[in-house]
Amino acid sequence: MAGSDVKLLGAWQSPFVMRARIALNLKSVEYEFLEEKFGSKSDLLLKSNPVYKKIPVLLHHNRPICESLIIVQYVDETWTSGPSILPSDPYDCAIERFWAAYVDDKFFPSLFGIAKAESEEKKAEAIEQTKEMVVLLENAFKECSKGGEFFGGERIGFLDIALGSVVGWVRAVESMTGFQLSDKETTPGFARWAERFCTHEAVKEVMPGTETLIEFGKMALSNLPPTN
Numbered sequence: 001m002a003g004s005d006v007k008l009l010g011a012w013q014s015p016f017v018m019r020a021r022i023a024l025n026l027k028s029v030e031y032e033f034l035e036e037k038f039g040s041k042s043d044l045l046l047k048s049n050p051v052y053k054k055i056p057v058l059l060h061h062n063r064p065i066c067e068s069l070i071i072v073q074y075v076d077e078t079w080t081s082g083p084s085i086l087p088s089d090p091y092d093c094a095i096e097r098f099w100a101a102y103v104d105d106k107f108f109p110s111l112f113g114i115a116k117a118e119s120e121e122k123k124a125e126a127i128e129q130t131k132e133m134v135v136l137l138e139n140a141f142k143e144c145s146k147g148g149e150f151f152g153g154e155r156i157g158f159l160d161i162a163l164g165s166v167v168g169w170v171r172a173v174e175s176m177t178g179f180q181l182s183d184k185e186t187t188p189g190f191a192r193w194a195e196r197f198c199t200h201e202a203v204k205e206v207m208p209g210t211e212t213l214i215e216f217g218k219m220a221l222s223n224l225p226p227t228n
């Protein structure tokens with residue numbers, strides 16, 4: 001069932017969509033990118049992901065696969081001739097999945113909590129919390145990379161994709177708030193890894209620039225519903 005007829009429903013600015021695009025690029029899979037407009041959902045999206053109604057959705061021979069990390073695993077298992085994304089060792093695999101879940105459950109919400117904070121006090125709290133998380137991720141990098149350049153060792157792996165997809169947004173939040181979440185003194189491993197990840201062939205064409213993300217972020221924040 002590998003082969004062509006691959007479509008991806010997504011949006012350029014979404015870190016979740018970036019995960020699917022990076023996985024497809026790593027495997028050199030050609031795909032059609034069907035861009036969803038911000039603030040609306042196409043009929044194809046509603047039909048393909050009726051449960052969550054969210055992007056990304058991968059359509060392989062018109063069969064939908066939803067949820068970014070599940071898509072990454074599907075791509076890895078389907079296009080086996082390309083470089084492996086998940087580690088072959090079950091323990092290494094479990095550790096990468098653990099940290100990928102941490103990225104989704106803790107790190108993303110904390111990072112976007114900075115941008116959405118309604119007072120300076122709340123913003124400072126969210127920044128401190130996110131910085132502590134970067135330190136944890138720095139330690140995870142040491143454990144997973146085993147001295148290599150990426151979480152996956154010498155190649156980009158599952159956790160690189162899970163966390164790396166948000167690096168552009170980390171930079172955008174840093175620039176918008178004037179606070180560094182990661183730097184070469186406190187989290188040197190994370191900082192160097194982020195540079196390497198963003199300049200990788202499979203990543204650079206899908207990773208938007210900081211200024212472009214800031215512009216989008218301001219527009220998206222101004223469209224948030226008011227909180228009471």
Ligand code: GSH
Pocket residue numbers: 014015016017053054055056066067068069
């Ligand atoms: N857990 C999902 C995944 O990993 O794919 C999250 C996907 C997600 O939140 N996508 C956002 C979305 O479609 C775009 S960044 N939002 C529209 C909505 O929430 O209605």
